[in-house]
Amino acid sequence: MTLTAAGTDCRDVIVIGAGPAGLAAARVASQHGLSVLLIDEQAGAGGQIWRNAARMASTPAPLSQSYRGAAGALAVLDAPGVDHVTGATVLDVALSRGPESPSRGSAAASPTPDVAQGLSGPVPHTTDPSDQPQVRVTWLSAVTGDRGIRETAARALIVATGAMERPVLFPGATLPGVMGVGAVQSILKQSGMVPKGRGLVLAGQGPLLLLTLSQILALGGTIDAVLDLAPRGGFFGAASGLLPALISDPKLVAQGAHLLWRARRSGVAWYSNVRALRATGTGTATDTGTDGIEQVCFDTNGTSVRLPCSRLAVHDGVIPNTQLTRLLNLEHDWSDGQQAFVPRCTIDGRTSAATVWVAGDGAGIAGVVVAGLRGALAGLDVARALGNLTGPDVARHADPLRHQIARRAPARGFVERLYAPLPVTALCDAEAAQDTIVCRCEAVTLARVHAAIRDGATGPNRVKTFTRCGMGACQGRICGNPLTRIIAAATGLPAADAGALRVRPPLKPTLISDYLGIVAAGKPPV
Amino acid sequence: MTALRYDLAVIGAGLMGLSVASEARARGLHVVVIDAESTARHASSASAGGVRSLNRHPSEIVLTRAALPMWDRLSAQLGGDCGFRRSGQIRVAEDAAAMQALEQRAALTAGLGFDHERLVTRADLRARIPAMAQHCIGALVVDDDGFADPLATSHAWRSANAKAGVHLLEHTRVTGLTGIADGIQLSTTRDPVKAGLVVNTAGAWGDRIAACAGETLALRTAALQMIVTARMPAFVDPVVGSQGRKLSLKQTATGSVVIGGAYEGEVTGGPDGPRQGLPNLGLAAQNLANAVALFPGLRDARVMRTWAGLEGMTPDGLPYLGASDAMPGLVHAFGFSAHGFALAPVIGPIVVDLLQGRQNNHDIAAFAPGRFAKLEKSRSNHNPLKEQIS
Numbered sequence: 063m064t065l066t067a068a069g070t071d072c073r074d075v076i077v078i079g080a081g082p083a084g085l086a087a088a089r090v091a092s093q094h095g096l097s098v099l100l101i102d103e104q105a106g107a108g109g110q111i112w113r114n115a116a117r118m119a120s121t122p123a124p125l126s127q128s129y130r131g132a133a134g135a136l137a138v139l140d141a142p143g144v145d146h147v148t149g150a151t152v153l154d155v156a157l158s159r160g161p162e163s164p165s166r167g168s169a170a171a172s173p174t175p176d177v178a179q180g181l182s183g184p185v186p187h188t189t190d191p192s193d194q195p196q197v198r199v200t201w202l203s204a205v206t207g208d209r210g211i212r213e214t215a216a217r218a219l220i221v222a223t224g225a226m227e228r229p230v231l232f233p234g235a236t237l238p239g240v241m242g243v244g245a246v247q248s249i250l251k252q253s254g255m256v257p258k259g260r261g262l263v264l265a266g267q268g269p270l271l272l273l274t275l276s277q278i279l280a281l282g283g284t285i286d287a288v289l290d291l292a293p294r295g296g297f298f299g300a301a302s303g304l305l306p307a308l309i310s311d312p313k314l315v316a317q318g319a320h321l322l323w324r325a326r327r328s329g330v331a332w333y334s335n336v337r338a339l340r341a342t343g344t345g346t347a348t349d350t351g352t353d354g355i356e357q358v359c360f361d362t363n364g365t366s367v368r369l370p371c372s373r374l375a376v377h378d379g380v381i382p383n384t385q386l387t388r389l390l391n392l393e394h395d396w397s398d399g400q401q402a403f404v405p406r407c408t409i410d411g412r413t414s415a416a417t418v419w420v421a422g423d424g425a426g427i428a429g430v431v432v433a434g435l436r437g438a439l440a441g442l443d444v445a446r447a448l449g450n451l452t453g454p455d456v457a458r459h460a461d462p463l464r465h466q467i468a469r470r471a472p473a474r475g476f477v478e479r480l481y482a483p484l485p486v487t488a489l490c491d492a493e494a495a496q497d498t499i500v501c502r503c504e505a506v507t508l509a510r511v512h513a514a515i516r517d518g519a520t521g522p523n524r525v526k527t528f529t530r531c532g533m534g535a536c537q538g539r540i541c542g543n544p545l546t547r548i549i550a551a552a553t554g555l556p557a558a559d560a561g562a563l564r565v566r567p568p569l570k571p572t573l574i575s576d577y578l579g580i581v582a583a584g585k586p587p588v
Numbered sequence: 589m590t591a592l593r594y595d596l597a598v599i600g601a602g603l604m605g606l607s608v609a610s611e612a613r614a615r616g617l618h619v620v621v622i623d624a625e626s627t628a629r630h631a632s633s634a635s636a637g638g639v640r641s642l643n644r645h646p647s648e649i650v651l652t653r654a655a656l657p658m659w660d661r662l663s664a665q666l667g668g669d670c671g672f673r674r675s676g677q678i679r680v681a682e683d684a685a686a687m688q689a690l691e692q693r694a695a696l697t698a699g700l701g702f703d704h705e706r707l708v709t710r711a712d713l714r715a716r717i718p719a720m721a722q723h724c725i726g727a728l729v730v731d732d733d734g735f736a737d738p739l740a741t742s743h744a745w746r747s748a749n750a751k752a753g754v755h756l757l758e759h760t761r762v763t764g765l766t767g768i769a770d771g772i773q774l775s776t777t778r779d780p781v782k783a784g785l786v787v788n789t790a791g792a793w794g795d796r797i798a799a800c801a802g803e804t805l806a807l808r809t810a811a812l813q814m815i816v817t818a819r820m821p822a823f824v825d826p827v828v829g830s831q832g833r834k835l836s837l838k839q840t841a842t843g844s845v846v847i848g849g850a851y852e853g854e855v856t857g858g859p860d861g862p863r864q865g866l867p868n869l870g871l872a873a874q875n876l877a878n879a880v881a882l883f884p885g886l887r888d889a890r891v892m893r894t895w896a897g898l899e900g901m902t903p904d905g906l907p908y909l910g911a912s913d914a915m916p917g918l919v920h921a922f923g924f925s926a927h928g929f930a931l932a933p934v935i936g937p938i939v940v941d942l943l944q945g946r947q948n949n950h951d952i953a954a955f956a957p958g959r960f961a962k963l964e965k966s967r968s969n970h971n972p973l974k975e976q977i978s
Contacts, residue, residue, distance in 0.1 A: 153869065154869050156866075200869050211869075211873075517747060518746075518750070521626075524626065527628070527633060527739045527742070527743060528739075528743050530739075533892075533893075534892075535818055535892065537892065537893065566867075566893040566894060566895050567867060567869065567893075567894055568869075568891055568893075568894070571818060571890040571891065571892050572890060572891045573887075573888065573889070573890055573891075574817070574876050574879075574880060574886055574887055574888070574889050574890070574891060575887045575888065577869075577872065577873040577876045577877075577891065578873065578876065578877055578880060578887065580869075580870060580873045581873045581874055581876075581877045
C-alpha cells in the first residue's frame with residue numbers, strides 16, 4: 063500500500079463487490095501482480111449466493127449445494143496483495159478524464175437526457191500504464207472503533223455489484239409481511255431460520271423460487287401454497303431452446319427439471335396461471351408495526367381464491383444492480399430479455415469508461431458460474447491494461463474462460479425465455495392501479511405515475527419531478543426499473559428511450575456525523 | 589423545412605421562461621418555449637426554492653417585495669400547488685462582528701426607506717427557533733418571506749402553460765438567431781422557428797444565446813450544490829442563513845431538510861457548452877458542518893442525495909434583464925446568479941412590458957445587459973454592493 067501526498071490510500075485495482083465475480087477478479091488481478099482493494103458491504107465475503115460463506119461448514123445440507131465453488135473462490139482473501147474490507151459502503155466514485163481532476167462520468171453530449179450516457183461505446187481500454195490513479199472511490203467504513211469516510215485511489219475499477227430482485231407490482235405489495243423470495247433466502251443463509259407454522263405463501267416464477275421452496279421443505283419448514291405467476295404455455299414458447307440448452311449446460315437443465323419435479327410433488331398446494339394478485343391486511347405502506355398482511359387473493363384459471371397468509375414471498379427473477387454504473391454515467395443498453403438496463407460492456411468487462419470494468423450479474427444476469435468466469439476475464443483484462451500481461455498471455459488465459467461462457471449461453475437463453483419477466487403491470491388493472499404502490503418511500507401509486515405520463519412525463523426523471531417517485535430513502539433503487547417499464551408500456555416508447563432515473567451521491571443514505579469526520583480530519587478539502 | 593411562426597419565442601424552459609411565456613400568452617400572444625433539454629432541468633429544479641427579500645441587493649429589493657404577493661396567488665393562478673409558504677427568512681449572527689454587520693445592513697435598508705427587515709435579539713431568536721445552537725446572539729429577519737417547492741412550481745407552471753396554449757419544444761437546441769424583415773429566425777437542432785420577438789431565458793447558457801445575436805455578455809457557469817436529508821420531526825420554520833457562514837437551510841413540508849450554501853461542484857462540459865453539475869463530497873461535508881454548527885441535532889440525520897444544478901453567474905451577481913443592444917426584438921432575462929427563484933413571478937410581466945414597449949413601474953436600469961461594456965469604457969470598478977448569495 064502506498065499513500066499519495068493527500069493521504070489517500072492508493073492501489074492498482076479496486077474491486078467493488080465480493081461475490082463470485084468480485085472474488086474471481088481479485089484473485090486473477092493479484093495473481094498477475096496487481097495490488098487489490100476488495101470492498102464489500104456485507105459482514106463477510108461471498109455476495110448473495112455465498113452469503114455467510116465463512117460459516118458454511120456448519121450449513122445444513124440442503125443449503126450447502128448453493129455454496130459449490132465458494133471455498134476455492136474465498137481463498138483469494140488470504141492472497142498477498144489483496145486487502146478485503148467488509149461492512150464498507152461505497153458512497154461515490156470519481157473518474158479522471160485526463161489531466162484535470164477526477165469526475166464522475168464522461169463529457170460526451172447526450173441526445174436523450176433521461177438516459178445516462180457516456181462515450182459512444184466500449185473503448186479500447188489501453189490505459190496509460192503509468193502509476194497515475196484514475197479512479198477515486200469514497201467509501202464508509204462501518205467498523206466499530208474505526209468508523210469513517212475513506213478515499214481510495216486506483217488505476218482501475220472493477221464493478222461487481224451483482225443482482226437485485228426484480229420488483230413485482232401488485233396491490234398490497236408494501237404491506238408488512240410481504241417480501242422478496244431473495245430475502246427469505248438471505249434469512250435462511252444468514253441465520254438458518256426456517257419458516258415454520260402456517261401462513262407462508264410463495265408467489266412468482268423462476269429458479270430461485272423453486273430452489274427456496276425445496277430448501278425450506280428439506281429443512282423442515284412449511285409452505286401453505288405456491289402461486290405460479292408464469293403465463294400459461296410459457297414452456298412451449300421456450301421449448302425450441304430446450305435441446306440447445308441441454309447440450310450447452312446439461313447440469314443446469316437437469317437441476318432445474320429436478321427442482322420443478324420436486325416442487326410439484328412436494329404436496330404444497332400449487333395454483334397455476336395466477337392473475338389479479340392482491341395482498342390485504344391491516345397495515346399500510348408506512349406502517350412499521352406488527353400489523354400486516356392477513357390474506358392473499360388471486361384468480362387461478364378463472365376462479366377467485368382467498369387464502370389466509372401472514373408472509374408472502376414474491377419473485378420474478380433478478381436484474382443487474384446498476385446504481386453504481388449509472389452513477390458513473392456509463393453507457394447502458396436495455397435488455398428486452400431481462401427487462402432491465404445492462405451496462406454496455408465486452409465479454410472482458412470493458413465499459414464505456416476507459417478505467418472501469420464490470421463483471422458478474424451486475425454486467426447482465428448469467429448466474430454464479432458465468433459470474434466467476436467473467437470476473438476472471440475482467441481481472442485478466444485489467445492486468446493487460448495496466449501493463450502486467452501481454453496480448454498472447456491474455457489469450458492463453460482468457461480463451462478457455464470465454465469458451466466456457468459461450469458454451470453456457472444457450473442454457474441461459476432458455477431459462478430467460480422460460481421465465482420471461484411478467485409485463486410490469488400484469489397484476490394491476492386500472493382499478494388495482496389505485497392501490498398499487500410504485501414508490502414505497504414516497505407512497506406514489508401506479509395510478510399517479512400514469513397520470514404524470516398523461517401529463518407529458520416521458521422519462522423516469524420527469525415522473526420523479528412530477529410525483530416524487532424515487533426521491534425517498536431507497537433513492538430509486540426499487541422503483542427505478544418498474545418506472546422505466548411503466549413509461550415504455552404506457553407511451554409505446556422503447557425502454558431505452560424512456561431512460562433511467564439519474565443516480566445521485568451518496569449511493570446509500572449516510573449519517574451527517576460521518577460526513578463531519580472528513581471535515582474534522584481536514585480532508586478531502588477541494 | 590418550413591419555419592414555424594410565432595409572436596414570441598422564449599429560449600429556455602426554466603422558471604423565468606415559464607413566467608414570461610405565461611404572461612405573454614395571457615396577453616394574447618402566440619408563444620413557443622424552446623429548451624435544449626427539458627423543462628426546469630437545471631437551476632430551476634436544483635434551486636433551494638427560497639422566496640427571500642432578506643439581505644437582497646438594494647436594486648432587487650423592490651422586485652422581491654413585489655413578487656411576494658404574486659407568490660401568494662401563484663398556486664391558484666396556475667391551478668397547481670407550488671408549495672409556497674410564508675415561513676419567514678432569518679440570517680443569524682454567531683458573534684459580535686456578525687451582529688454588527690447585520691445592524692449595518694438593517695440601517696442601510698432603513699435608510700433606503702424599507703421596513704421589511706428587522707433585527708431580533710438573542711432571546712427572541714431562542715424563542716423563535718429553540719433547536720438553534722446557543723451561541724447565536726441575534727439575527728436579521730423578514731417575517732413575511734418564505735419558500736416554495738421548485739419542482740412543484742415548475743410542474744404547475746408547465747401544466748398551466750400547456751393548458752393556456754403555450755407551445756413547448758423540448759430537446760431542441762437553439763443554434764442561431766438571424767434578424768429577418770418581420771422578426772427573428774431561430775435555427776435549431778430541429779426545424780427553424782420564426783418569431784416576431786425573442787426572449788433569452790437560457791440561464792447558464794444565456795451567454796451562448798446572446799452570442800448568437802453577436803453580443804458578448806460575461807457569464808460564469810456554476811454548479812451549485814444542494815443536499816437533502818431523510819425526513820425528520822419538525823424543528824425549524826423559517827429559512828435559515830448565517831452572516832459569515834455559507835449556509836441556507838430549510839425544512840420542507842415532508843420533513844426533509846434542504847441544505848445549500850452556494851458551494852460549487854464540478855461543471856462537466858460537452859460540445860454544446862456545460863452539460864451537468866457534479867456535487868463534491870468534501871464540499872458537501874463543509875456545508876453540512878455549517879448546518880450542524882447552527883443545529884447540533886442534525887448530526888444524526890441521514891443525507892439522502894446531493895446534487896448540483898447549473899446556473900449562470902454574472903460578474904456583479906445581478907441579472908441581465910433588458911433589451912439586447914445587438915438585435916432588435918430580443919430581450920435578455922438570465923444570469924440571476926443563484927437567487928432568481930423568488931423573482932420568477934415578477935419577471936414575466938416586466939419582460940412582456942419591455943417586449944410590448946409598455947411602461948413598467950419597476951426600475952431595472954441596474955440590470956442592463958450592456959452595463960459591463962459601459963463600465964469598461966468609463967473604467968469604473970464594478971458594484972461594491974455585490975450580492976451575497978444565501
